Amino acid sequence: MAYPKDYKYTKEHEWIQVSGNTATVGITDHAQESLGDIVFVELPKVGAQLEAGKSFGTVESVKAVSELYAPASGKVVAINDALNQTPEDVNKDAHKAWMIKLELTNPSETNGLLSVDDYEKYVAEEK
Amino acid sequence: MHRQLGAKMVDFGGWDMPVEYPPSGGIMKEHLAVRTGVGMFDVSHMGDILMRGPEALAATQWISMNDASKLQENQAHYSALLYPEGTFVDDVIVHKLGQNDYLLVINAGTREKDHSWVRKNVNKFHCHADDVGDYYTQIAIQGPKAEATLQKLTNVDLSQIKNYWFKHGTVCGLANTMIARTGYTAEDGFEIYVPSDVPTSERVWKEVTDAGHEFGIVPCGLGARNTLRLEGRMALYGHEISDKINVWEAGLDRFCKMDKGDFVGRAALEKAKAAGLTRTLVGLEAVDRGIPRDDYKVFDESGREIGYVTSGSYAPFLKKNIALAYVPPEKSELGHELYVEIRGQKVKCKVVPTPFYKRAKKA
Numbered sequence: 224m225a226y227p228k229d230y231k232y233t234k235e236h237e238w239i240q241v242s243g244n245t246a247t248v249g250i251t252d253h254a255q256e257s258l259g260d261i262v263f264v265e266l267p268k269v270g271a272q273l274e275a276g277k278s279f280g281t282v283e284s285v286k287a288v289s290e291l292y293a294p295a296s297g298k299v300v301a302i303n304d305a306l307n308q309t310p311e312d313v314n315k316d317a318h319k320a321w322m323i324k325l326e327l328t329n330p331s332e333t334n335g336l337l338s339v340d341d342y343e344k345y346v347a348e349e350k
Numbered sequence: 351m352h353r354q355l356g357a358k359m360v361d362f363g364g365w366d367m368p369v370e371y372p373p374s375g376g377i378m379k380e381h382l383a384v385r386t387g388v389g390m391f392d393v394s395h396m397g398d399i400l401m402r403g404p405e406a407l408a409a410t411q412w413i414s415m416n417d418a419s420k421l422q423e424n425q426a427h428y429s430a431l432l433y434p435e436g437t438f439v440d441d442v443i444v445h446k447l448g449q450n451d452y453l454l455v456i457n458a459g460t461r462e463k464d465h466s467w468v469r470k471n472v473n474k475f476h477c478h479a480d481d482v483g484d485y486y487t488q489i490a491i492q493g494p495k496a497e498a499t500l501q502k503l504t505n506v507d508l509s510q511i512k513n514y515w516f517k518h519g520t521v522c523g524l525a526n527t528m529i530a531r532t533g534y535t536a537e538d539g540f541e542i543y544v545p546s547d548v549p550t551s552e553r554v555w556k557e558v559t560d561a562g563h564e565f566g567i568v569p570c571g572l573g574a575r576n577t578l579r580l581e582g583r584m585a586l587y588g589h590e591i592s593d594k595i596n597v598w599e600a601g602l603d604r605f606c607k608m609d610k611g612d613f614v615g616r617a618a619l620e621k622a623k624a625a626g627l628t629r630t631l632v633g634l635e636a637v638d639r640g641i642p643r644d645d646y647k648v649f650d651e652s653g654r655e656i657g658y659v660t661s662g663s664y665a666p667f668l669k670k671n672i673a674l675a676y677v678p679p680e681k682s683e684l685g686h687e688l689y690v691e692i693r694g695q696k697v698k699c700k701v702v703p704t705p706f707y708k709r710a711k712k713a
Contacts, residue, residue: 259358259370259573260378262664263641263671281693283641285377285664286369286573307639 224252227318231294231333232342238318239294244330247321248294250282253346255317258284264306264313266322271299273325275332280322282313295332297325352392355569365395365458368571380574381666384535385707388493388562389570392555393534394546395458396488399468403477406450413471413614414444414454415597417607421446426514426532428605430597431456431464432615436622438591438600440464443532445516455488457587471614487551491558492539492578495565500540502561504529508540522554534575536582536707574666581665581707583633583674589644589660590631590674596622599676601631629657629676633704634688636671640697642690648675649689649696656681659690665706672706673699 230238236254240247255261263283273279273293280291301324306312312320327333337345353359357368370377383389401410410418416429423446431439431454440460445453456464461483468479491500497508506519506529516530521542533539544554559567576586585591590600597606597619608616636642642662650656662673673690681688684703689696 256372259372259376260666262378263639265639283664285381285577285666288641288643 224316224318226251226339226343228339230318230339231336232339232345233292233294233336234345235290235292237292237294239333239336241295241327241330241333244327245300246295246297246325246327246330246333248323248325249319249321250291250313250317251342251346252317253349254289255314258282258287258289260285261310261313264310264322266302266306267299269299269302273297273299282310291322293325294336295325295330296328298328300324300326352569352571357569357571360572362395362458362572367395368392368569370571370573371569374568377571377573377577378666380568380570381577383566383568384493384537384539384570384574384578385667386494387566388491388495388499389535389568389574390555390558390562391490391492391570391575392487393490393541393575394487394551397456397458397461397464397481397483398486398488398543399454399456399465400480400482401452401454401468401472401477402450402480403475404450405475406452406477409472409475409477409479410444410452410454411611411613412475413468414442415606415613415615416444417610418444418446418452419610423448424516426516426530428514430591430602430605431467432597432613432619433593434615434618435593436596436615436618437593438587438595438597439467439593440587441585441591441602445528445530453482460587485546486543487546487554488541488543489554489558490533490535490539490541491562492533492535492537492570493565494538495562495567496537496539499558499562499565499567500529500542503557511540513538522557524550524554534584535578536584536705537578537709576661577663577666580661580663580672580674581667581705583705586661595676598622598627599629599631627679630679630682631660631674632677632682633702633706634659634662634673634675634690634699635702635706636673636690637687637698637700640690640692640695641671642673642675642692642697642699646673647691648677649691650681651687651689653696656688662690668706670706672702674704
């Protein structure tokens, strides 16, 4: 699956789509593929304050538990509740199945994240 | 071969084993295929110990807790090898091949330990205990369509093999192949033992794949094997059973025949029975959101730590979060509410009957 060009990526395999001072966050196709069948997603509460690089939730496949790391600092303004009922959406289309929306503390913080090209290279090396 | 099928591999007891086969759908699809159609597993990592000699029965009786004298030729049963303390060396399937021949099928991770333990304990009998695991590739064909799949490849009338019985016959052109109606999935199915050379193993694997094609057969890895056996409350060494856990705690009483005569572990088990249980294995189902997993702690309603999860997972067929756990007997009543700590949160669970899944009896 192609990685959207307008997203930024982390080495922990999250994606973030920034628009002004808000952003949408999910996990990458590579992450969902490595995890396998996703059966549980635990997200923070709306209003929670996240710190870049810190865990903000978990995603679980049948076999494994994996932490979610915030690509940027900010306040959670929305969570994708639908994932409680249909966590498999993440397997179907990881780049559409967003997890949280953030009001960014400092939008320039995301400049240091990986571009699509860098991320694809990174994933290729990891394989 | 499994890599060619796109399997994710893992080291398991020194074996390079497939966890799941993403191209065929992954653990979930593999699990459901076994419950509703048919799945196949390469379980060659299982070990095999052949007990042979005029005192093979006496030797088997001494090292295995079930009563092998009750077995007829071509019949098998579940049993366990015990330490003198009444705890587990391993669990086994004992097959009676003949008057003086018994085949013990054991776990991969414990193979060397088991074999040296068996050899040490049978040396007073006229019986050889040989590790013959390298001679066989063991393939498990499991699911309601397992019989229809395998029947295409053999001249043996599979409908005549009852659960936990076996026969020898031609499979994929290989004469004298052992076909056992056994498995580790809580589903109907067979395990076949074919010569372990690579060309033969690969050919049989492919023929089974082709025979099961019309039933949607999928190759299954250790991941699905684990969730399938968990739904069926089947023990896994190092989890529900170990050298720290005794037979009564594990709830395997019905496979332990105290009245058959002496055997390794019997005296300790008698004492343990008289002393009473301090913990027992129960089934848990999560009431609140969360997946109880291996080694998570269990608490009672007052917040006291009372036990731990031995195996826990999302159950793909039941679509519930389930676990097996050791708790004190007074907390083991059905319906009792307990709490499993998941990442610092106490998640409510209740004690439920096991096995979690039981296949429908044939009409």
